[in-house]
Amino acid sequence: MRQLVIGFLFTGLLCVICGGQVWAQDMDELWSNSVVKLRAQDAKRGQLFDQGNYAMFIHWGLYAQLANKVDDKTYYGIGEWIMNPRMAGIPVEEYKKLAKDFNPEKFDAKAIVKIAKDAGMKYIIITAKHHDGFAMYHSKANDFNVVDATEWNKDPMKDLSLACREAGLGFGFYYSHNQDWTFPGGNGGPKVDAEGNEATFDDYFVKKCLPQVEEITSQYGKIELVWFDTPGKMPKKYVQQLVDVVRKNQPDALVSGRAGHNLGDYQTLGDMEVPLRRVEGMWESVDTTNDSWAYAWYDNFWKSPKEILHRLTACVARGGTYMLNIGPRGDGSVPQRAIDSLKTAGDWIKRYPQVVYATGPSPWDHAMPWGDVTSKENELFLTVFDWPTSGELCLPGLKTQVKSAQLLNGNESTSIDVTTKNGWTKLMLPIQAPEKIASVIQLSFATKPQADSTWGIDPEHETEIAAEFASVEMAQKSEKRWMEKFGEWKRTTHVHGWKTVESDSETPTVEGKAIWEVDVIEPGDYNVELTYAGEGRLVWAVAIENGESIQNQQNSSPNYQKFPIGWIKFPQPGRYRVCVSLKEGDTEKASLKAIHFRPAY
Numbered sequence: 001m002r003q004l005v006i007g008f009l010f011t012g013l014l015c016v017i018c019g020g021q022v023w024a025q026d027m028d029e030l031w032s033n034s035v036v037k038l039r040a041q042d043a044k045r046g047q048l049f050d051q052g053n054y055a056m057f058i059h060w061g062l063y064a065q066l067a068n069k070v071d072d073k074t075y076y077g078i079g080e081w082i083m084n085p086r087m088a089g090i091p092v093e094e095y096k097k098l099a100k101d102f103n104p105e106k107f108d109a110k111a112i113v114k115i116a117k118d119a120g121m122k123y124i125i126i127t128a129k130h131h132d133g134f135a136m137y138h139s140k141a142n143d144f145n146v147v148d149a150t151e152w153n154k155d156p157m158k159d160l161s162l163a164c165r166e167a168g169l170g171f172g173f174y175y176s177h178n179q180d181w182t183f184p185g186g187n188g189g190p191k192v193d194a195e196g197n198e199a200t201f202d203d204y205f206v207k208k209c210l211p212q213v214e215e216i217t218s219q220y221g222k223i224e225l226v227w228f229d230t231p232g233k234m235p236k237k238y239v240q241q242l243v244d245v246v247r248k249n250q251p252d253a254l255v256s257g258r259a260g261h262n263l264g265d266y267q268t269l270g271d272m273e274v275p276l277r278r279v280e281g282m283w284e285s286v287d288t289t290n291d292s293w294a295y296a297w298y299d300n301f302w303k304s305p306k307e308i309l310h311r312l313t314a315c316v317a318r319g320g321t322y323m324l325n326i327g328p329r330g331d332g333s334v335p336q337r338a339i340d341s342l343k344t345a346g347d348w349i350k351r352y353p354q355v356v357y358a359t360g361p362s363p364w365d366h367a368m369p370w371g372d373v374t375s376k377e378n379e380l381f382l383t384v385f386d387w388p389t390s391g392e393l394c395l396p397g398l399k400t401q402v403k404s405a406q407l408l409n410g411n412e413s414t415s416i417d418v419t420t421k422n423g424w425t426k427l428m429l430p431i432q433a434p435e436k437i438a439s440v441i442q443l444s445f446a447t448k449p450q451a452d453s454t455w456g457i458d459p460e461h462e463t464e465i466a467a468e469f470a471s472v473e474m475a476q477k478s479e480k481r482w483m484e485k486f487g488e489w490k491r492t493t494h495v496h497g498w499k500t501v502e503s504d505s506e507t508p509t510v511e512g513k514a515i516w517e518v519d520v521i522e523p524g525d526y527n528v529e530l531t532y533a534g535e536g537r538l539v540w541a542v543a544i545e546n547g548e549s550i551q552n553q554q555n556s557s558p559n560y561q562k563f564p565i566g567w568i569k570f571p572q573p574g575r576y577r578v579c580v581s582l583k584e585g586d587t588e589k590a591s592l593k594a595i596h597f598r599p600a601y
């Protein structure tokens, strides 16, 4: 007789659990394999962040109605900076006039909340005031705001905060506390006030910043977090006062990692950065559904559902939270492609909530060539984006014996066979993946699973090993950040500064090296490629320590590009050190980003 268990949820919704299957009246999500439906209001401090793992960022303001076009000229880059001299350089008084035309008649708070819920996101953080100084809420502290300065004359944050509460989502604000380009004394703003008197940062802080943070933390109900941004050189005393206001008015709210002076509650990574290696502590990655935070008319480089899930599962697998941005248009509508991608990814999450919610990091400190791994107590969830055609999925370095393995198909599951070979774990899979985007395998263990994070060279999928995982000799390894378009940030760890000690009568020439420790399950030939940037033709050598060494000359490019080097043989299964060195070419400009291995046939 199946055990019938009646579980009452926080919201008093009736949920029936019968023999492990779950039926529920109107229960729209599982947070993990236990049935927990949590309303934001009931969440403990930081619970939505730390367990929800997935949130919506919204950049919406006057800049959205320009959509990166001013006087028929398009400015490429992040749209919320359109006023700034590094974009269109719009004078303050001219920019402020935009408010009279701001009429977002298509803004629909409930529709936006539905987008977030359908996406599987647990809270929404929206721009209350961005660097341009325009408040998207009714501010009594300053009349350059969406109610007092526009014909529309409505407070969208009242509607949005209420719609979030009704839907059980968390709600919070982005607030640019240091930069204010339209208020005298704000960082980047006018240096004199309307009367021509010199304006100090203190004037801005006392007259606008502090009272507005007081307003947004006291007039919109429970706040999940306040996302301060670009603290620059803002003196600590000011940041501390703002944090104190948040603590006073919203004791359960988090303060973002960009408050300044390490006064935030967690770490916020660089823009659009999804880490390749585990990050300890509480942290978030902030990303956007295309390339601009605010709406930009030309920006149609949307992330697909697969790309969204890849980056979301990577953040959870590295131990963090993923906050993904949408940029509504000036009329308040949301680009349909963003909605569709988020919804499709959200439908997948609804089938596999245990992969994302209340889930912890992978026991490996990096991703796998075929996908990624998240964990919960004695379970691992393998999210497989690239399904093996060989019928075998290989897992290197698992040090804990697998008790059972299930291939999931929504709420259904099928046991799969597990074998081990040369220290690897092999999962026998059907040729057809159950899912189109990503399929999930659940591994159960008697204890919390442990793993050795040495990179395994997959016998089927291309294995890309970033420079982040290399050690170096007579070369440098460091992080490099750059902007593709203005504000569109990229970063990589790279090996550069290659040194050479020329040979003499007793010693051969020694070149600088990048060295990767790898493990091989299937011996044989592997095709080696290198991703690098540089100038002119370069001669690279790839050598297996005490093994084969190959060398080739290839061209280079100022942008990172993958070039073939050739086949190299791993004669036996086991562990190897692979060394890459620059034999000839411009050692100053040669920047190595990654090495790639693919089975040669």
Ligand code: GLC
Binding pocket: 059, 078, 080, 081, 229, 230, 271, 286, 293, 487
């Ligand atoms: C940067 C940009 C800002 C954007 C933020 C999003 O700080 O200056 O415009 O809101 O990144 O993370």
